[in-house]
Amino acid sequence: xxxxxxxxxxLLFLANRGYSxxxxxxxxxxxxxxxxxxxxxxxxxxxxxSEKGTVSDANGSFELNNICPxxxxxxxxxxxxxxxxxxxxxxxxxxxxxxxEHSDHLIEEITVxxxxxxxxxxxxxxxxxQEIKENGQNNLAKxxxxxxxxxxxxxxxxxxxxIVHGMYGNRLTLLNNxxxxxxxxxxxxxxxxxxxxxxxxxxxIKGTAAIEYQGSNLGNIxxxxxxxxxxxxxxxxxTGYYFNSNGKGHGLNLQLQKTHHSLAWKINTSVKRxxxxxxxxxLLKNTGTKEYNVALQLEKQFSQKLFSELFFSxxxxxxxxxxxxxxxxxxxxEEALQREIPFYTxxxxxxxxxxxxxxxxHHLLKLKSSYFFTDNQWTDxxxxxxxxNRKEFDVRRSGRTDIPAISxxxxxxxxxxxxxSEKRKNTSFKSGLQFNYINNSNDPQTGxxxxxxxxxxxxxxxxxxxxxxxxxxAITSGVRYDNVLQNAVTITNTTPREIKRYNRVxxxxxxxxxxxxxxxLPLKISQNIGYVTRNPEVNEFYASGLHQGVSGIEEGxxxxxxxxxxxxxxxxxxxxxxxxDFEVLGYYQNIQDYIFLQPDDEIRLTIxxxxxxxxxxxxxxxxxxxxxxxxxxxxKSFEISNTTSLxxxxxxxxxxxxxxxxxxxxxxxxxxxxxDDVMVSNQVKFSNIKTSFNHQYISKQNEAVALLDYVDxxxxxxxxxxxxxxxxxxxxxxxxxFVDIDNLLNTxxxxxxxxxxxxxxxxxxxxxxxxxVDF
Amino acid sequence: MRTxxxxxxxxxxxxxxxxxxxxxxxxxxxxELITTLNYTLTDPNGETVTLTFQDIDGDGGNSPTITNGTLxxxxxxxxxxxxLNESEDPIEDLTSEIRExxxxxxxxxxxxxxxxxxxxxxxxxxxxxxxxxxTLTTSDAGSGSLTVIxxxxxxxxxxxxxxxxxxxxxxxxxxEVVFPINVQ
Numbered sequence: 026x027x028x029x030x031x032x033x034x035x036l037l038f039l040a041n042r043g044y045s046x047x048x049x050x051x052x053x054x055x056x057x058x059x060x061x062x063x064x065x066x067x068x069x070x071x072x073x074x075s076e077k078g079t080v081s082d083a084n085g086s087f088e089l090n091n092i093c094p095x096x097x098x099x100x101x102x103x104x105x106x107x108x109x110x111x112x113x114x115x116x117x118x119x120x121x122x123x124x125x126e127h128s129d130h131l132i133e134e135i136t137v138x139x140x141x142x143x144x145x146x147x148x149x150x151x152x153x154x155q156e157i158k159e160n161g162q163n164n165l166a167k168x169x170x171x172x173x174x175x176x177x178x179x180x181x182x183x184x185x186x187x188i189v190h191g192m193y194g195n196r197l198t199l200l201n202n203x204x205x206x207x208x209x210x211x212x213x214x215x216x217x218x219x220x221x222x223x224x225x226x227x228x229x230i231k232g233t234a235a236i237e238y239q240g241s242n243l244g245n246i247x248x249x250x251x252x253x254x255x256x257x258x259x260x261x262x263x264t265g266y267y268f269n270s271n272g273k274g275h276g277l278n279l280q281l282q283k284t285h286h287s288l289a290w291k292i293n294t295s296v297k298r299x300x301x302x303x304x305x306x307x308l309l310k311n312t313g314t315k316e317y318n319v320a321l322q323l324e325k326q327f328s329q330k331l332f333s334e335l336f337f338s339x340x341x342x343x344x345x346x347x348x349x350x351x352x353x354x355x356x357x358x359e360e361a362l363q364r365e366i367p368f369y370t371x372x373x374x375x376x377x378x379x380x381x382x383x384x385x386x387h388h389l390l391k392l393k394s395s396y397f398f399t400d401n402q403w404t405d406x407x408x409x410x411x412x413x414n415r416k417e418f419d420v421r422r423s424g425r426t427d428i429p430a431i432s433x434x435x436x437x438x439x440x441x442x443x444x445x446s447e448k449r450k451n452t453s454f455k456s457g458l459q460f461n462y463i464n465n466s467n468d469p470q471t472g473x474x475x476x477x478x479x480x481x482x483x484x485x486x487x488x489x490x491x492x493x494x495x496x497x498x499a500i501t502s503g504v505r506y507d508n509v510l511q512n513a514v515t516i517t518n519t520t521p522r523e524i525k526r527y528n529r530v531x532x533x534x535x536x537x538x539x540x541x542x543x544x545x546l547p548l549k550i551s552q553n554i555g556y557v558t559r560n561p562e563v564n565e566f567y568a569s570g571l572h573q574g575v576s577g578i579e580e581g582x583x584x585x586x587x588x589x590x591x592x593x594x595x596x597x598x599x600x601x602x603x604x605x606d607f608e609v610l611g612y613y614q615n616i617q618d619y620i621f622l623q624p625d626d627e628i629r630l631t632i633x634x635x636x637x638x639x640x641x642x643x644x645x646x647x648x649x650x651x652x653x654x655x656x657x658x659x660x661k662s663f664e665i666s667n668t669t670s671l672x673x674x675x676x677x678x679x680x681x682x683x684x685x686x687x688x689x690x691x692x693x694x695x696x697x698x699x700x701d702d703v704m705v706s707n708q709v710k711f712s713n714i715k716t717s718f719n720h721q722y723i724s725k726q727n728e729a730v731a732l733l734d735y736v737d738x739x740x741x742x743x744x745x746x747x748x749x750x751x752x753x754x755x756x757x758x759x760x761x762x763f764v765d766i767d768n769l770l771n772t773x774x775x776x777x778x779x780x781x782x783x784x785x786x787x788x789x790x791x792x793x794x795x796x797x798v799d800f
Numbered sequence: 801m802r803t804x805x806x807x808x809x810x811x812x813x814x815x816x817x818x819x820x821x822x823x824x825x826x827x828x829x830x831x832e833l834i835t836t837l838n839y840t841l842t843d844p845n846g847e848t849v850t851l852t853f854q855d856i857d858g859d860g861g862n863s864p865t866i867t868n869g870t871l872x873x874x875x876x877x878x879x880x881x882x883x884l885n886e887s888e889d890p891i892e893d894l895t896s897e898i899r900e901x902x903x904x905x906x907x908x909x910x911x912x913x914x915x916x917x918x919x920x921x922x923x924x925x926x927x928x929x930x931x932x933x934x935t936l937t938t939s940d941a942g943s944g945s946l947t948v949i950x951x952x953x954x955x956x957x958x959x960x961x962x963x964x965x966x967x968x969x970x971x972x973x974x975x976e977v978v979f980p981i982n983v984q
Contacts, residue, residue, distance in 0.1 A: 353952070353973030360967065368955060368970035420953060420972065423897040425832055469826040474858070479825045514822045520857040520887055522827045571859050578859060631859045632834055634976035 048093040054121035056085045056101065065125060068103040073757050096258065101125065102712065104661065104700055107155050108752065108759065110799075112257035148551075148596055148610055152227040154252055159750065159763055161295075162267040162276055162793045165221050169247065172229050173652035173668035174610070176687035179779040180214035182272075182302050182788045183314050183344045184383070187217070188778070189245035190231055190612060191648055191672055191686045195562045196588075198240035200248045202336055204391055205240035207437040207463055208413040211477070211564040213685075214780065217247075218340045218387035218413065220318040222265075222278045222295045225252040231610065231652070233555025233592040234537040236490050236503030239439075239459045241559045243590040243616065251336065254282050254289040254324050263799040271767075271791035272313065273374070274299030291322040300376040301345075304786035305773040309347050310369045313378045316342040333394040340387040345378040350784040351420055354634035358576045358783065362736055367785045380418045380426045388412045401447040409439040431476060432468035437461060453492040455503075460485050465563075474522075476572075477564045480513040486533070497543040499551075505535040509560050515567050527567070531560035531587060541596075549598040554591075561585040565620050565641045571631075576735075578629055578638045579622060585643060589617040604658040611651045619646035619676075621684060646683055648674040662700055667693045673728060682728035688738075688777055689724045714751040720744070726777040739775035739782055744768050761797040766790065833858050834894055836884040837977055839948060841869070841877035841936055849877070851946070853977040856886050870982045871916075873941045879918070879934040881907065881948075883975075899932060904953050905974075907931025908966040913944025915983050918964060928961045943982045950975035 056068045064085025071078035072089070074097040081087045094116050102108040106125045113119070150172045160168050166177040166185030177185040178193050186193055199206040199217050201224075209215050221227060228248040235246050255261065260283045267276035275298055282291035297316040302309050320338040327333065349367025352358050361367065391409040398404070413436075416429035443457035461484045467475035486507030493500045509531040517523045534556070541551035568581040592614040599607050623642040628635045650672035657665045669691045674683035696717035703711040726738040750763035771790040775782040835858065839851040849871060855864035871877070885892040898905050902924035908931070909918035918936050920929030931950075954971035 349970075351972055353971075354976055356949075356976065357971075357973050360970075422832060422894075422901060422952065422974075464822070466822075467825060467828075469828040472828050472830055472832050474828060474830065475825075479822050481820055481822045483820055510820055512820055512822050514825055516825065516827055518857055518860040520861070524824050524827070569860065580860075629860065630855075630864055632837065632853060632855050632864065632975055632977060633859075633973055636859075 048091050050092040050094055050115055051118045052089040052092055052099075052115070052121070053119070054087055054123060056081050056087070056103070056123045056125060059124040059126040065103055065106075068101055068123075068125070071100045071102075072097055073100065074098065098257075104698060104713070108713075112255065112259070148231040148553075148594060150229050150231075152221075152229075154225050157221045157225065157227065158263070158265055158278070158797050159761070159795065160765075161222050161265055161278055161795060161797075162269050162274065162297075163221070165217055165219050165224075165227070165247075165249075168221050169227065169229060171668070171692060173654050173692075174231055174650065174670050174672075175229055176670070176690070176778060178213060178685065179776065179781070181309070181312055181347050181350070181779070181781045181785075183299075183312060184214055184216045184346070186210075186213070186215065187229075187247055188685075188687055189229060189247065190614070190650060191674055191683070192243050192245050193685075195241050195565070196243045196245075196559065198235060198238055198242035198246050200238055200240070200246060200250075201389060202250055202338070202391055203393070203407060203441075204389065204409040204411070204439050205238065205461065207411045207435065207439075207461075208385075208387060209415050209433055209435070211562050214346075214383075215415070216344070216385075218342075218385055219249050220295055220316070220340055221249075222276075223251075223293050223318045223320045223338060223340075224249040225293075226250050231594070231612070232537070233539075233553045233594055234503075234505075234535040234557040236488050236505045236535055236537050237455065237457065239461055239484060239486060239507060241562065243557055243559060243588065243614070244555055244592050251291070251293070251320065251322055254284060254291045254322065256284050256289070257282075258284055258286075261800060263797055265795060265797040267793060267795045269299065269791055269793045271788060272299040272302040273376075274314075287326040289324040292320070293322075294319040298376065301374050303789045305768075305771045305789035306786070307366050307370050308372060308374060309785055309788075310367070310371060311345040311348040311377075311379055311382070313345045313376050314342065315378065316340075330397045331394065332397075333392070336389070336391045336393075338389045340385070342385055343378055344383045344385075346381040346383065347781055347785055348379070348381070350781050351381050352576060354636065355576050356634060358735060361784050380420045382418050384416045384418070384429075386412070386414045399448075403445055405441070405443040405445070407439070407441040407443075411435075411437045411439075413437075425472065429468070429471055430473055432471050433465065433477075434468065435463060435465040437463040451494045453494075455490045456488065458485075458487045459507075474516055474518060474570060476568060476570050478513045478515040478567045480511060480563050482512070482563075483510040484508070488535075499539070499541045501537070501539040503535075503537050507531075507533040509533060511560070511563070513563055513567060515569075518569060527583065529560075533558045533560060533587070547600045549596075551594075551596040551598075553594045553596075557590050557592075559588045559590070561587065561620060561641075568641065571633075571636065576636060577624075578636045580638060580640045582641045585620060585641060586618045588619060588643075591615045606654075606656045608654045609651065610653075612649070614648040616646045616648070618643040619683075644679070645677040646674060647677050648672065648683070648686075662698050663695070664697075665693070665695050667691065681730050684730060684734075685778065686726070686728065688726035688728075688741075691722045692719065693721075694719045708756050710754050711751045712754060715749070717748045719746045719748070721746075723776065729777070736783065738777045742772060742774035742776075744772060744774070745770055759799055761795075761799070763793075763795045765793045765795070767793070830858070830887060831885065831892060832894075833885050833887055834883050834975060835886045836882075837948065837975060838882040838884070839979070840880050840882065841871065842880075843872065843875050843877050851948075851979045851981075853979070854886070858887065866977070866979060868980045868982070869946075870984060871936075871938050873915070873938050873983050875938050877936040877938075878921070879936045881932050881934075895932065898930070898950070902930045902932075903928075903956075905930060906951055906954050906956065906961065906969070907934075908947075908949040908951065908964050908969075909934065909936075910947045910949075910964055910966075911944055911981070912947075913942050913981065913983070915939045915942050915944070916946060916981065920962065926956070928956050938983045941984045943980070946979045946981045948975065948977050948979070949973060 056065045068081040166187045169175045170177045176188045179185045230246040232244045262281035265278040278295040280293045300313045302312045323335040348369040393407045415433045417431040419430040440460045446454045463482045488505035490503030511529045513527045537555040539553040543549040566581045594612045596610045622639040625638040627638045653669040699714040721744045725741040729738045747766045753760045768790045773786045836854045841849045849869045851869045852867040883894040921933040951971040952974045954969040
């Protein structure tokens with residue numbers, strides 16, 4: 026599923042050869058593979074307005090004659106590539122250089138230098154618009170989980186957060202449209218408040234230190250961004266409908282965009298609704314979801330030098346939590362562990378979401394302006410505000426179920442100014458200042474002492490980064506500093522309750538150095554080293570209280586120090602026999618003062634029974650991992666690909682494993698694409714007919730600590746999935762259809778990283794059907 | 801340079817208006833918190849023994865206090881449970897909350913000593929037992945413990961409600977307290 030995608034064209038050379046009146050324009054061009062720059066033959070080039078078309082030759086070249094000067098669209102399609110439609114205003118003879126990316130470019134690329142030198146040399150993998158649309162039924166974490174080195178920390182099938190190289194929550198920054206996502210990321214059962222369908226493009230950076238971005242992380246970053254609006258004066262868009270058999274879920278997505286001279290707009294909205302999902306053998310009671318999201322995007326070119334964009338997005342959802350997972354104390358948990366089927370399981374399917382459930386609203390408003398001093402020297406100024414409101418409802422007495430047990434309101438303001446210069450050839454310099462203010466409050470209406478305190482945090486920082494890319498070398502370096510003020514107000518658990526204040530100041534540092542060398546086309550080696558510090562978050566300092574889901578009392582420690590991470594990555598990228606791509610990324614990370622929850626010797630007696638106590642403690646940790654990605658194009662139609670992720674982590678003092686690390690996993694896909702179009706009639710045809718079969722093996726986490734857990738980690742499991750997709754052309758409209766069967770054999774399994782594994786099996790078979798119409 | 805200056809000015813303005821000191825939070829009114837369970841046992845002569853579990857500051861903080869009971873052998877007591885929230889002023893009586901939602905609650909009584917049995921004396925709207933009112937019978941002398949459990953939303957249709965066996969009941973435990981008992 027991870028594959029298939031387009032990428033774009035970018036270069037466009039216009040050569041004026043005099044003005045031609047009437048229909049005498051000649052359009053010539055060349056189509057090449059974006060990665061290898063090799064010419065692509067048999068590319069279909071078609072102009073719907075004039076119904077003219079041609080096919081590229083062995084050199085990738087094409088020519089179309091007798092075109093009238095006009096505004097028109099040109100369509101490029103090729104086997105294995107996603108169709109590209111571009112708008113042109115032709116006034117004279119024109120030459121086009123088109124770059125097409127193979128839709129199934131699984132291989133992960135090291136971006137040596139992208140247009141803004143963002144993550145020079147850091148390892149990144151992009152998930153593009155088409156890929157997201159074709160998996161529109163999935164949440165962000167699931168979508169990313171096919172990338173080598175990325176897995177998901179789940180709380181049932183609906184709640185999931187991404188884990189990159191073993192880092193998640195407070196150790197992984199999510200950037201929503203260039204702004205650090207500001208929500209309640211500390212919670213293991215809190216999904217990121219981002220709809221991938223609204224986001225368009227997602228990029229995972231498996232890095233050593235994030236220089237350019239603010240936010241707490243230890244090197245890895247997930248970037249979520251909307252696509253640029255196409256420069257097309259006509260109304261275009263796409264609409265998609267998705268159906269999931271498991272949970273009887275429906276999803277609808279609509280995207281519209283248009284450019285009006287210098288002003289472009291885009292609107293993207295999605296609505297999703299799903300009911301109780303199904304494990305292989307029984308219904309999972311109260312696991313429905315409701316979601317509605319909208320994003321508005323405006324781009325205005327004020328002058329040659331000034332460009333501004335305004336972005337607003339609103340994310341709203343309600344997620345049911347398995348009823349049988351709501352427990353009181355250890356006895357209840359032990360009882361639940363003994364059961365094959367969770368309590369409250371019935372056969373009656375329902376869309377209704379009852380307690381326990383989560384309700385989240387997240388809004389983002391962002392204004393960004395770019396001012397170009399010259400073509401290769403500019404400044405970006407960004408201002409953004411976010412509002413996050415999270416409510417969690419539990420089963421409570423005397424009508425209090427309607428009152429949230431956790432109710433957090435957070436607002437934040439972000440400002441950034443960046444200066445980028447690419448004045449000299451092969452060099453890129455970037456610097457910036459950033460400022461972020463977060464204000465987090467608990468609603469006292471809950472009638473429960475808050476799990477995390479009210480706080481204000483103010484982060485001010487800046488960075489410098491420099492990249493030098495002569496010939497086959499790429500050298501990147503950067504430093505960053507952040508000053509963090511944290512003002513927290515806690516409520517003690519003594520009687521009477523008292524208010525206690527904490528004021529802290531932190532200095533976070535990050536530095537990164539990367540070198541890569543390309544030994545001719547088939548081999549490239551990159552080496553990165555990065556150092557980064559992270560201050561403890563409020564939950565690690567002040568958490569206090571019973572975490573009902575895991576039947577334990579969690580206590581923060583006000584004396585924690587900052588974590589200090591040193592990470593080393595080595596990437597080897599090679600191409601064998603032209604048809605085999607192979608990449609291996611090895612990493613080693615040493616984290617000093619690694620913060621984790623450690624069980625105390627104390628068993629605390631409460632009126633609800635006795636509970637184990639877990640305290641946030643520090644140790645030193647070492648992580649060693651490897652991501653392998655391989656792809657073999659057997660011929661034009663058949664392709665085999667594989668991603669393997671390996672990871673091991675140890676506490677260097679006790680030599681015990683680190684908790685919640687993904688186990689080793691192997692993901693293999695074989696796909697076949699029918700090389701020709703299938704004509705149904707003159708007007709109707711199917712193209713890009715493709716089928717793929719996927720096998721996923723998740724090993725047992727043998728590196729788990731019995732002390733930290735109530736049961737043994739679940740056994741290893743195998744999952745199979747099958748996907749069928751094609752594009753149906755009906756006159757001028759094209760419709761993408763797909764059928765996707767997950768967990769084909771309806772296997773019963775439990776996953777180590779799913780907290781609900783104590784209570785129930787993971788999802789059973791799911792058949793999704795999707796229809797996407799681009800217009 | 802001008803843009804930089806403008807930015808710093810803006811950042812300065814924002815930080816000036818947004819104070820860095822968080823206001824004092826309103827302390828939540830913990831009206832749902834059960835701090836105290838009193839199990840009052842009255843013998844036929846009107847003599848009472850009260851077993852009390854009290855933890856006024858809730859989870860954490862100070863340890864709870866437990867009052868042991870000494871019962872007479874071969875005696876039938878009528879038992880009555882009272883639940884209080886003593887962290888509030890005035891003290892809240894939460895027993896009525898259980899009585900109003902009797903359909904969704906049940907107490908369970910188990911004893912490690914074989915000399916104590918508890919039978920239900922009250923019912924909910926569906927005729928199922930609740931356990932706020934009980935009859936406790938002692939036999940021979942001996943010592944052991946008595947465990948009182950309150951389950952919220954047990955699946956009353958799924959088990960034999962009249963026994964004190966809670967092993968297949970489901971729901972969540974709101975109360976689980978153990979009283980050392982001496983029967984003499």
